[in-house]
Amino acid sequence: MASVGRSLFVFLCLVSSIVFVTPDELPDDWPPKDEKFKYEADGLYSEDFDLEIGKGLKTFERNLDDVFTCRLSYEIPKGETETWRFTLNTAADKSSYSCFAERPGPTNSELNFKQFKMSLIGVNEINYGEAYGDPSVSLPAEEYMVDKGNMEVASLPGKFKGHMSRLFAVALMHHPHEEL
Template identity: 80%
Template sequence: MASVGKSLLLFLCLVSSIVFVTPVDIPDEYKFKYEDDGLYAEDFDLEIGKGLKTFERNLDDVFTCRLSYEIPKGETETWRFTLNTAADKSSYSCFAERPGPKNSELNFKQFKMSLIGVKEINNGEAYGEPSVSLPAEEYMVDKHKMEVSSRRGKFKGNLSRLAALGIPLQPHTEL
C-alpha cells in the first residue's frame, strides 16, 4: 500500500510541474521539421495581425510553395507545411494544414497558395473542416496563375487545410 501512495505522490508532483505553453512560447528548434529526398515538412506559427502574411518553402531547388494569408485577430496556431515530390519527379504537392483532428479556431480574411516552378496545377483543394472541402463558391483553383485562393466576398473565413498538386516545368526523363 505504501508503494501505491508513493506512486500517487510522484504522479501528483509530476502533474503539478507541467507548464502549459502556447505555440509562441515554443522555441523554433523544438518545432517539427523533417527533410529527406523529395520531402520537406515543417511546423510554423501563423502570424496574426493587420495585413497579408507570407510563408514559403522550396523543394529540390525547383519547386516553391507559397502560402499568403490574412488573419485579422485571434490566438496563434501552429500549422504544418509539407512539400513532396513523386518518386519519378512527375509531380509536386504542397499542403498547409493545422495538425491534429481539430478545426482551426481562426477566422481567415483571405488565403492563397501559389505553386512556383510548375507548368500546371492538376488539383487544388481547400478544407473548412480537416476532411470536408469548402463549398466550391468559397475558393477557386486558377490553372493559369498556379494558385488556390479564397473568393473575395464569398469565403466565410473557416480554413483548416490547403492542398495543391502541380506538374513540373521540365518533365523527368529516364537515362
C-alpha cells in the same frame, strides 16, 4: 462519369507522390517539446510554423529540390496564434509536386481567415487544388477557386466565409520528350 475519372486520376497522382518515411533511430524525446517539428528527406520537406496574426497579408514559403516553391499567403485579422504544418512532396520520378498547409492534429482551426492563397512556383501545370473548412470536409466550391493560369488555389473575395483547416495543391512537371 467524367467526375469519377477525374477523381480517380487525382487519387492516383496523390498516391504516387506519397513518400513513406520511417526513420530507424529516433530518440525517445523527439521532437523536443520546445522546438517545432521539422523533417527533411529526399523528395519530402515538412515543417511546423506559427500563423501570424494581425493586420495585413502574411506569407510563408518553402522550396523543394531547388525547383518547386510553395507560397502560402494569408490574412488573419485577430485571434490566438496557431501552429500549422507545411509539407512539400514530390513523386519519385519528379513528375509531380504537392504542397499541403494544415492544422495538424485532431482539432480544427479556430481562426477566422480574411483571405488565403497558395501559389505554386517552378511547375508547369496545377493539376488539382482543394481547400477544407474542417479537415475532412471541402469548402463549398463558391468560396475558393483553383486558378490554373496563375498556378494558385485562393479564396474568393466576398464569398469565402473565413474558416479553413487544410489547403493543398498538386502540380505537374512537363519534361521534354526525347526522340529515340
